[in-house]
Amino acid sequence: MFKHGDFMAHSSSTSTFAPWEDSEQKPLIQFKNVTKRFGSFTAIDNLNLDIFEQEFFALLGPSGCGKTTLMRMLAGFESATEGTILLDGQDMAPVPPNKRAVNMMFQSYALFPHLTVADNVAFGLKRSDMPKSEIEGRVDEMLRLVRLEKFATRKPHQISGGQRQRVALARSLAKAPKLLLLDEPLGALDKKLRQDTQFELMDIQEKTGTTFVIVTHDQEEAMTVASRVAVMDEGRLVQVDTPARIYENPNSVYVADFIGDVNIIEGNASNKGDGLVEINWAEGQPAIQGTATNAVQDGTRVTFAIRPEKVSITQERVSDKANCIEGKVLDIAYLGNISTYHVELPSGHVIKAQAANNRRLARRSFTWEDAVWLSFTDTAGIVLSDNAGG
Amino acid sequence: MTRRFSWFNATSLTLGFTFLYLPMLILIIYSFNASKLVTVWAGFSTKWYGELLHNEAFLDAAWVTLKVAVLSSTFATVLGTMAAYVMVRGGRFRGRTLFSGMIYAPLVMPEVITGLSLLLLFIAIGLDRGVVTIVLAHTTFSMCYVSVVVSSRLVTFDRSLEEAALDLGCSPFDAFKSVTLPIIAPAVISGWLLAFTLSLDDLVIASFTSGPSSTTLPIKIFSAVRLGVSPEINALSTIMIAIVAIGVITASLVSKQAIARRQNEEQKALKQ
Numbered sequence: 001m002f003k004h005g006d007f008m009a010h011s012s013s014t015s016t017f018a019p020w021e022d023s024e025q026k027p028l029i030q031f032k033n034v035t036k037r038f039g040s041f042t043a044i045d046n047l048n049l050d051i052f053e054q055e056f057f058a059l060l061g062p063s064g065c066g067k068t069t070l071m072r073m074l075a076g077f078e079s080a081t082e083g084t085i086l087l088d089g090q091d092m093a094p095v096p097p098n099k100r101a102v103n104m105m106f107q108s109y110a111l112f113p114h115l116t117v118a119d120n121v122a123f124g125l126k127r128s129d130m131p132k133s134e135i136e137g138r139v140d141e142m143l144r145l146v147r148l149e150k151f152a153t154r155k156p157h158q159i160s161g162g163q164r165q166r167v168a169l170a171r172s173l174a175k176a177p178k179l180l181l182l183d184e185p186l187g188a189l190d191k192k193l194r195q196d197t198q199f200e201l202m203d204i205q206e207k208t209g210t211t212f213v214i215v216t217h218d219q220e221e222a223m224t225v226a227s228r229v230a231v232m233d234e235g236r237l238v239q240v241d242t243p244a245r246i247y248e249n250p251n252s253v254y255v256a257d258f259i260g261d262v263n264i265i266e267g268n269a270s271n272k273g274d275g276l277v278e279i280n281w282a283e284g285q286p287a288i289q290g291t292a293t294n295a296v297q298d299g300t301r302v303t304f305a306i307r308p309e310k311v312s313i314t315q316e317r318v319s320d321k322a323n324c325i326e327g328k329v330l331d332i333a334y335l336g337n338i339s340t341y342h343v344e345l346p347s348g349h350v351i352k353a354q355a356a357n358n359r360r361l362a363r364r365s366f367t368w369e370d371a372v373w374l375s376f377t378d379t380a381g382i383v384l385s386d387n388a389g390g
Numbered sequence: 391m392t393r394r395f396s397w398f399n400a401t402s403l404t405l406g407f408t409f410l411y412l413p414m415l416i417l418i419i420y421s422f423n424a425s426k427l428v429t430v431w432a433g434f435s436t437k438w439y440g441e442l443l444h445n446e447a448f449l450d451a452a453w454v455t456l457k458v459a460v461l462s463s464t465f466a467t468v469l470g471t472m473a474a475y476v477m478v479r480g481g482r483f484r485g486r487t488l489f490s491g492m493i494y495a496p497l498v499m500p501e502v503i504t505g506l507s508l509l510l511l512f513i514a515i516g517l518d519r520g521v522v523t524i525v526l527a528h529t530t531f532s533m534c535y536v537s538v539v540v541s542s543r544l545v546t547f548d549r550s551l552e553e554a555a556l557d558l559g560c561s562p563f564d565a566f567k568s569v570t571l572p573i574i575a576p577a578v579i580s581g582w583l584l585a586f587t588l589s590l591d592d593l594v595i596a597s598f599t600s601g602p603s604s605t606t607l608p609i610k611i612f613s614a615v616r617l618g619v620s621p622e623i624n625a626l627s628t629i630m631i632a633i634v635a636i637g638v639i640t641a642s643l644v645s646k647q648a649i650a651r652r653q654n655e656e657q658k659a660l661k662q
Contacts, residue, residue, distance in 0.1 A: 075553075075557060077553055098558075098559045098561060101559075104553075106550045106553070106554055107550070110550040110551050112551065112554075112555075112569055114393045114573055123558050125558075127559035128559055157652055
């Protein structure tokens with residue numbers, strides 16, 4: 001199903017594909033000061049967002065953050081209370097869902113149970129201005145794309161969940177929309193199938209050149225498929241960036257905490273020049289040396305965030321890294337490929353450190369209650385001031 | 391799950407069914423009586439069924455009844471389905487609870503009152519009583535049964551199917567016609583059959599709203615019985631029992647089979 005090559009192709013293309021950095025590029029979708037209220041509840045709060053052609057754009061956030069509302073506004077099932085949504089420069093407010101060059105793949109797939117797989121795919125085409133003679137060819141083409149040629153005459157309840165998901169995808173792509181919306185498209189699949197399908201989605205997105213907007217609460221999924229990720233919270237965009245930047249340069253504690261695993265340490269900052277910041281975080285502990293991306297005022301309260309895989313764990317003290325703290329092992333989570341160590345510091349903080357298990361039969365070097373040293377460089381973590389991003 | 395019946399269950403089942411079906415069973419048995427005397431058994435015969443075919447009055451009444459039943463159940467199905475759709479899909483509009491309550495009120499309204507009020511209405515607007523007025527009256531009271539059946543189906547209907555149809559270029563009406571209606575069809579059909587049987591055996595409302603030239607079968611039977619029960623009436627009643635039974639059984643089979651077939655096919659799909 002999934003060939004490793006697909007992934008390589010994708011990752012190499014994303015490194016050059018960055019229309020959001022080019023001020024000449026006209027966005028396909030523009031949200032301009034969009035607010036959506038349901039009664040007294042504000043689902044979307046004065047939101048501005050540009051999405052570009054051929055992007056695979058992910059809306060990520062916990063349930064109730066407004067990501068589904070945002071998508072339903074693009075499809076035309078909800079209208080904005082304030083502000084405008086432009087598709088290709090055209091205001092979408094007066095355009096009903098059936099007249100939009102936008103198609104949606106529903107979370108429940110919403111396949112028509114009384115129609116065969118082929119008729120489901122043909123459903124939208126029959127309601128377009130495509131001549132009858134071409135519809136059959138297009139349906140075949142779509143079924144080939146999702147590798148379901150053999151199931152054309154089956155009804156939706158006669159195929160498996162993964163196959164249904166692909167029918168839904170074929171149906172929503174059949175009309176060659178400018179924009180495809182995917183609402184939690186992989187939520188109903190089991191983990192293995194989900195991973196395979198993610199790569200398939202990326203492959204199809206590249207083949208068809210369609211702009212994809214995907215809604216998901218699964219951060220791993222968003223990171224895997226998307227060219228850019230928008231992290232949402234309470235109707236606002238917290239950060240919009242590439243997966244790598246979201247992970248390595250989160251602009252707030254919220255994003256750092258939402259994407260992946262992170263150690264959070266609060267302390268008082270003092271500038272050391274050249275972007276270097278010292279963070280005093282506990283009595284009797286050496287200050288943490290970190291790098292701030294934004295200027296930090298002396299003495300302000302800051303948060304130091306560092307990913308567990310960037311913290312090394314050793315038996316002896318190391319001298320080649322800017323930070324080295326002693327602690328004792330509290331817990332070990334063995335995950336096969338890696339192990340996560342929960343290390344308790346004398347101050348009471350618990351820091352997670354990860355080590356790859358790259359030797360199969362190595363005797364485990366640390367065990368519970370062992371005294372260990374945690375170390376990391378001055379650029380491994382990120383210094384976040386409380387007002388940043390928020 | 392098969393379980394042996396306990397004594398208690400067997401007894402209550404027997405009692406219940408005896409209570410329900412013994413009178414009808416006696417009626418059916420006596421419809422095959424050779425004797426003209428209703429209460430004296432004189433051997434098996436189907437001659438009363440033959441006699442029925444030559445009784446013009448009964449045949450006319452049967453024709454009127456059939457016409458009324460087909461027309462009123464069709465109108466009731468259209469109106470009831472529309473009402474159910476608005477109640478389930480219309481969202482929260484002002485007075486929605488009141489409206490849905492009012493749709494279901496005729497279910498518990500005494501038939502005499504429904505009949506009387508319709509009679510007053512028809513007199514007030516100067517509509518001559520006949521087939522038209524019975525059809526209108528039957529449509530009114532069976533519509534709410536249809537809307538109960540259809541709305542219970544619509545409640546479990548996945549809304550996103552309609553949204554998907556809109557998304558793929560359907561107008562709202564096209565979405566209803568080509569997606570919603572085919573999927574809720576079993577409920578609509580069983581609603582129609584229910585309305586049909588209700589109209590077929592209604593006496594009270596029909597007697598308020600019928601005219602001299604439009605006697606329905608239940609009215610005919612009722613007035614004939616007042617002059618004495620004849621074996622012919624027994625035969626006629628047996629036929630009506632059969633029609634109603636077929637209607638009700640088909641209605642429940644249509645909806646049950648749709649579910650069973652679907653579950654069966656889903657099982658097969660899972661095994662693959």
